[in-house]
Amino acid sequence: MKRIMFFMIFMLSNFITADSYANDKIQILTTTTDLKSIVEFIGGDKVKVDSICKGYQDPHFVEAMPSFMIKAKKADLFIRVGLELEIGYEELIINGSRNQKIRIGQLGHLDASEGVSLLEVPTTTKIDRSMGDVHPMGNPHYWLDPLNVKVIASNIANRLSEISPEDALYFKKNLSEFNKKMDEKLIEWRKRLVPFKGENIAVYHRSWPYFVNRFGLVASCELEPKPGIPPSSGHLKEVIDKITKEDIKVILMEVFYDEKPAKFVAEQSGAKVVVVPNSVGGTKEAKDYFSLMDIIVKRLTEALEQ
């Protein structure tokens, strides 16, 4: 009996210790590593952040592993990209966590897309799956526009200040530093890409409209015939013709797509395949949002210069 009592006290003490440790910082679970990177900048040492999706993973297709539910259970704040990017797993994870704080509409649930400038919002009254994997609320890859990231950072700072009002000044200061750095980097990225203003590029998936829009490039063709539909040989032939006709130099694609179709098109057309991370952690060098954009801009300009 003594042994059982000892075991129970030991187990209970473990829970208490674990809980008190967890209460030191605001526990945050983000769906993507880009959001994690921004939260870490704004929240500094007041937050502990984890991300569901890895940077080298397709954020559209994430499985709701039960271990994510345990992470969500401990979260004070759940931050998502929104626009139905996480439709395949978000609800399962939140419901499975049984954490009332992070349900939609609660203080602990933040849709980072609030207030960002959206592109490709369908304007027709009817959209259907014949259009491929279209997002009825707009293209969700908006984090690839640095100015949208400033809006995300502002949303995060506001929400953190609501959760922890005593640290509001700290978050505000971090936000100000983040915006200052973003302004400086934006000038640097623009300078590198200005010579290629108006240049056509090819992309694999429709993930890049925000990026090309911000930096004056044009994504004039996609290797996927429709969003989410794998490239067919007939469509690739059309792409090759277009690339040749428009003298497109670059095929821009993410790290998690099959490179074979892009390499085939490159061989036939003379364009160069540029594989870049589109999220923080997509490659080892993409340690935070700024280095992520540094890599994209560097690799793209190097390829366009050739």
Added chain:
Amino acid sequence: MRRILIFLFVTFTFCPYLYAQEGLERNEEVKKLKEEMKQFQAQFEQKIDEMKTHYDEKINKMQAKIEQLEEEKAAVETKPYEVAQLPQTSLGRYFQSFNPDVSLIGDFIYHGTNKKDDEVYNQFKMRQAELAFSAPVDPYSRADFFMHIEPSGNEWKIGLCEGYLTLLDLPLDLQAKVGKFKANFGKVNRLHLHSLPWVDYPNMLTNFLGEEGMSNPGISVSTLIPNPWDQYVELTLEAFNNHNSTSFAGTEGRDMIYLTHLKNFFEINDESGLELGGSFATGPNDDGHGKNRTNLEGIDLTYKWRPLKEGLYKSLTFQNEALFNQKDQSDGSQIDSWGAYSSLEYQFAKRWSTFGRYDFSEFSDYSSRHDNAISTGLTFAQSEYCFWRLHVKHTDRDYNKDINEVWLQCNFGLGPHRAHEY
């Protein structure tokens, strides 16, 4: 006169030298001045460059700021305008958002078999249409309905496969389901036909729990058990009407079946996980109110692997279940029987996957009879919402002739599928 001559001589003799001396000095001075001028010019140009860079940066900064402000302004200004400009779209979505998600999934098969008494012997069959509605009811709960429309001879019948309310906001991390739902026994019993990785259910399930498993009106309560290792451990307790006729009393039963399920999930790494589950169900198997009981124990083990980077193109699932049955008989004896299956599914391309399954199963009422079956198949996922599947199966029966079967299945869905569980 002589003095004048000497003066003139001296003057003419030394003047060229003086002139030359003076010229050299001037040349040096000019050279020096030129160098100074060059230096001044270089300094001036440097200053100009610095100023140019400085002002360029300032101009760029100001341009960026202007664009940012313009965008922010545009974002603020266009929002109400967009709503006003696109009243149909926005209004449509506004109203739609109060409607439940509606899905309709069709399951069409061709079934070829040498089992001549099979009702779908070498026939096409629209096996099932599943109509699903789901939505939050209020801030505390959500509801899900799954209706099956199935052929019955030349007629069609519609039945409620599942229809339940899930209470999400209960204290102590509890969640509850009330209504008609698939019992949380093992892994495969909870799956609908369209979400199976094969065309048919494993023999173990049909021999012990019925053609489509155990689904009855009842109540289910589950909780996550805290543990110091932060592992996912879910305990479920269920009580439902004793309407299962395969192992329990069937529609005549007036007693309850009680069930408990423990689900453990171990994350091996970011790419793979192991699920270990245990189930126990007990209930009367006659109308004698518990005189004769059936006890069912189940164990399930599932390993899943999906590389994160190539996750669109590769994955593997190794799923195993075993079920043990102890059924009291009216003569006081007890039947001990069991069944199991083991399945390996491998996705080798974005749209293609293959599977193999081995079945062994006795029967709820016969421990002396058993099936041994081996299956293999190929799935082509046309898209996320439509797949084609070929399934070939050989069943070795020790109580009757062997069966060879082949299915060609086409499964297609409309509307937003509810996300599938891991």
